[in-house]
Amino acid sequence: MHPALSARMLYTWSSMYHSQIKKGDDFGKLKPVISIWILNESLFDKVDDCHLPFVLYNQKNQLVLSEDIEIHLLQLPKWQSQQIKTEKERWIYLFKEGKNVDVDTPPEALNTDEMRQAMEVLNRFSENQENYLLYQSRLDAILLQNTLVSEMAKVKREREQAIKREAQAIKREEQVQAKLDSLLLQLKERGMDDVVSEVFKEK
Incomplete structure (x- = not known):
């Protein structure tokens, strides 16, 4: 599990939200951003739920500050359903077992136009996985370098x-x-x- 996954989730969401407007725009142009994280490991081990939605919520007064932010976690190890009853369960099944599915002859639960299209997209992602990992490693290296430079500047001061x-x-x-x-x-x-x-x- 990424050591700062929660912070990374917020950083990614805020980057996407912030990128919607530029200098001269107004806040009215901002649209909701829904972030979905598919986790192969459980971030919250003591929680049995597979799907964990998060919003900006005041628990005492039961108030939602804004509906523009939603972060959804899918803890795949927590999903143990043997029957696909809902569309959400169909997607979770795809995310958890998709790598073992034959796209040409998918199981009945995934044999829909929507799921076949999704599997084709996942296949393209898989083909580009090496490039993605290279990009991610470069991004992590840049962030690490910036951190070291900042620490060196602090020590110098x-x-x-x-x-x-x-x-x-x-x-x-x-x-x-x-x-x-x-x-x-x-x-x-x-x-x-x-x-x-x-x-x-x-x-």
Whole structure:
């Protein structure tokens, strides 16, 4: 399971939502974005449901902030149905067993125009899987590089601040020493060498 999958879900959804409008547009042009994540591993192990829909919802007052955001998780390991009764179950069956299905002779549950078209699309995705994985690895590498650059910049700033603080402390010490030397010189000029000797003795 991706270590930051929940954050990745929000990031992907927000990117799609944000890309709908450009400079000069208004918010009225924004359309709902429904994100569907098909998981081969369960993100929520303690939940038995296969399909988990998420929205922006205030539980106390039972209020939905906006219907523009929907994120649906399909935890395939949680689906154990032996009979296909609904269209949703048909799709889940396709996602879970599609790689083992013969497109030319699909099982009865998937032998519909819609499912055959979906399987053809999945086949094209499968053929391009290598290119997709290459793209994804490059994207991850870029994000990692940006993270490292940001961390290096942070360390550099902290180092510069430490050097600045050290320089300020040295400057203050030099100022104190200069003032002390000036006072000692004035004492000597006034013929008060005995006082100067006592000062150095104390130092």
